[in-house]
Amino acid sequence: MSPNTIPLLPLLPFAALLSACSPGNAAAPSSSSTGSSSSQGTTGSTMGDAASDAGDPDFPVALASGPAPTPPMGWNSWNAFGCGVDESTIEGVAQTLVATGMADAGYQYVNIDDCWSFYPQTTPAAQCTPSTCRTDAGALQANPSTFPDGIAAVATDVHNLGLKLGIYGDRGTNTCAGREGSQGYETQDSQSFASWGVDYLKYDNCSADAGIIEQQYQTMSMALQATSRPIVFSICAWNFYEWELGTGQLWRTTSDIQPNWTSVLSNVMTNEVLAAYGGPNGWNDPDMLEVGNLESADSALGDIEDQSHFSLWAISDAPLIAGNDPMLMTPTTQSILTNSEVIAINQDALGLQGVTVSGDASVWAKPLNQSGARAVVLLNTSDTSAANITFQLPEIGLAGGSATVRDLVSHADLGSFQDSYTYNAIPAHGSATLKVVGAEPPRPSGTTYLSDLQWTYASNGLANHLVQKDANWSGQPITMSGTPYAKGLGVYGPSLVIYRLAPGCSSFKATVGLDDSAGAGGSVVFQVWADGQKLYDSGPVVGPSAPVQSVQVSLNNNKRLRLLVTNDNDGSTLDRADWANAQVVCP
Numbered sequence: 001m002s003p004n005t006i007p008l009l010p011l012l013p014f015a016a017l018l019s020a021c022s023p024g025n026a027a028a029p030s031s032s033s034t035g036s037s038s039s040q041g042t043t044g045s046t047m048g049d050a051a052s053d054a055g056d057p058d059f060p061v062a063l064a065s066g067p068a069p070t071p072p073m074g075w076n077s078w079n080a081f082g083c084g085v086d087e088s089t090i091e092g093v094a095q096t097l098v099a100t101g102m103a104d105a106g107y108q109y110v111n112i113d114d115c116w117s118f119y120p121q122t123t124p125a126a127q128c129t130p131s132t133c134r135t136d137a138g139a140l141q142a143n144p145s146t147f148p149d150g151i152a153a154v155a156t157d158v159h160n161l162g163l164k165l166g167i168y169g170d171r172g173t174n175t176c177a178g179r180e181g182s183q184g185y186e187t188q189d190s191q192s193f194a195s196w197g198v199d200y201l202k203y204d205n206c207s208a209d210a211g212i213i214e215q216q217y218q219t220m221s222m223a224l225q226a227t228s229r230p231i232v233f234s235i236c237a238w239n240f241y242e243w244e245l246g247t248g249q250l251w252r253t254t255s256d257i258q259p260n261w262t263s264v265l266s267n268v269m270t271n272e273v274l275a276a277y278g279g280p281n282g283w284n285d286p287d288m289l290e291v292g293n294l295e296s297a298d299s300a301l302g303d304i305e306d307q308s309h310f311s312l313w314a315i316s317d318a319p320l321i322a323g324n325d326p327m328l329m330t331p332t333t334q335s336i337l338t339n340s341e342v343i344a345i346n347q348d349a350l351g352l353q354g355v356t357v358s359g360d361a362s363v364w365a366k367p368l369n370q371s372g373a374r375a376v377v378l379l380n381t382s383d384t385s386a387a388n389i390t391f392q393l394p395e396i397g398l399a400g401g402s403a404t405v406r407d408l409v410s411h412a413d414l415g416s417f418q419d420s421y422t423y424n425a426i427p428a429h430g431s432a433t434l435k436v437v438g439a440e441p442p443r444p445s446g447t448t449y450l451s452d453l454q455w456t457y458a459s460n461g462l463a464n465h466l467v468q469k470d471a472n473w474s475g476q477p478i479t480m481s482g483t484p485y486a487k488g489l490g491v492y493g494p495s496l497v498i499y500r501l502a503p504g505c506s507s508f509k510a511t512v513g514l515d516d517s518a519g520a521g522g523s524v525v526f527q528v529w530a531d532g533q534k535l536y537d538s539g540p541v542v543g544p545s546a547p548v549q550s551v552q553v554s555l556n557n558n559k560r561l562r563l564l565v566t567n568d569n570d571g572s573t574l575d576r577a578d579w580a581n582a583q584v585v586c587p
């Protein structure tokens with residue numbers, strides 16, 4: 001990726017101090033409790049919600065400024081209503097969000113998806129053209145039979161409820177359902193949206209020229225910014241592209257979600273390998289929620305799957321855009337969607353996307369904005385049997401020793417444990433959603449290889465492969481340009497590895513390059529960040545003949561060191577990258 005296209009990583013300028021991460025008050029008890037817990041230690045201590053940051057100057061970080069400092073939350077019409085959406089549905093849903101507590105829980109955007117705009121009543125359905133579907137002045141217009149009062153009136157009603165209105169458009173000539181697209185009309189359409197009071201635009205990718213995708217999304221992004229209205233830009237291009245960083249506040253990383261477990265799992269896993277790119281004002285989006293819609297939603301299994309789906313989206317820092325019909329939801333669906341303790345892990349100001357830490361999909365972890373705090377989701381992917389799932393504290397980025405565990409679904413403190421924790425009897429497709437509070441890993445002292453230290457966070461760009469210590473991406477010896485290195489980190493781009501530093505740490509050094517196992521492939525960029533500042537950028541490192549590079553940068557009382565490897569804008573194939581001999585020099 002180009003050195004200038006990644007300014008929106010976490011820990012950039014902050015507007016307001018966030019009070020210590022507090023999961024909030026318990027919501028109504030969930031009826032989808034997933035099992036019982038057991039321990040290797042003693043139980044009985046109460047974790048409580050109070051922050052324990054006293055004496056740790058690394059916490060809390062302040063909430064980022066900008067239009068989407070935490071993942072956007074709201075509701076969208078598509079999954080439940082498709083092209084059957086109309087004005088009374090939108091207004092009914094908005095009222096229901098308020099009445100059910102969803103608005104108070106954070107769901108603020110009410111998003112109208114495809115099929116809101118004018119469409120000729122023809123059989124078979126026609127594709128719009130500007131002359132058949134726009135006004136004489138070339139403006140988009142609402143379908144008078146389904147939105148008789150127009151979008152501005154709907155926006156007023158939604159705003160009067162304390163909520164915000166989202167709408168849908170498309171970069172091509174037509175939307176995916178054949179309505180008018182915005183190609184060539186970006187300025188006029190963005191002005192229409194702003195004048196109607198729209199607060200959020202989901203912008204789709206149908207009927208469009210693949211060769212101008214970046215240009216068209218950037219044209220609309222700039223057109224929105226040129227209106228005087230803040231409008232969140234949700235890019236729906238079904239794949240991640242590095243130019244999306246800084247172009248939108250969220251971007252779809254997957255194909256369309258479907259209301260079944262296979263689709264839920266597939267989307268969250270596709271989204272997971274892009275974790276290095278997610279953060280405040282730029283969120284990976286594995287698509288809207290199907291909580292309440294899953295095919296088995298009437299059964300106990302449906303409720304179990306709904307809870308796992310919601311917990312996985314929460315820990316993945318996914319936008320929480322509900323896709324059910326809130327006017328008809330069951331108490332269980334309502335309880336899952338409004339669980340303030342689970343929502344709190346999603347809305348945490350640190351903005352680090354949770355990732356798998358177990359080499360499979362069973363253990364997910366995410367650092368929280370409180371010293372020693374991690375969110376954990378334990379997922380049983382088995383289709384048939386219950387499972388006991390264990391994690392070690394170092395796996396989730398904590399020091400070994402003692403930690404407390406709280407169950408965020410049953411709202412119960414589970415006690416204090418040593419080194420590891422096991423949650424028993426998690427049913428097939430079920431999960432446990434936990435907050436664990438222990439100790440941050442020790443700070444470095446002296447001159448130390450990073451691979452001898454414990455990281456606080458490590459994401460990697462290949463499913464089921466973890467960042468390796470003193471080995472390349474697959475556990476083999478690190479080797480670059482024929483030279484073996486005994487020490488270092490082997491990653492697969494995109495990757496982000498974070499270490500805490502000590503006061504007075506003066507420099508970071510490493511030898512970086514593509515691992516010889518990348519053969520003729522691989523294309524990455526190495527970046528070193530300290531807090532919000534970029535200290536080093538390798539530029540594109542492209543196999544097979546790229547020379548290794550020596551990195552040496554000064555540190556200046558920084559709190560966190562971030563080692564980022566991007567996939568250089570070309571997908572992650574063979575992006576096997578090494579931070580050989582990576583060291584920090586500290587007092």
Ligand code: GLA
Nearest residue numbers: 078113114176177204236256
């Ligand atoms: C695409 C999008 C969906 C939805 C439909 C509407 O498939 O990915 O999320 O917006 O279009 O037609």
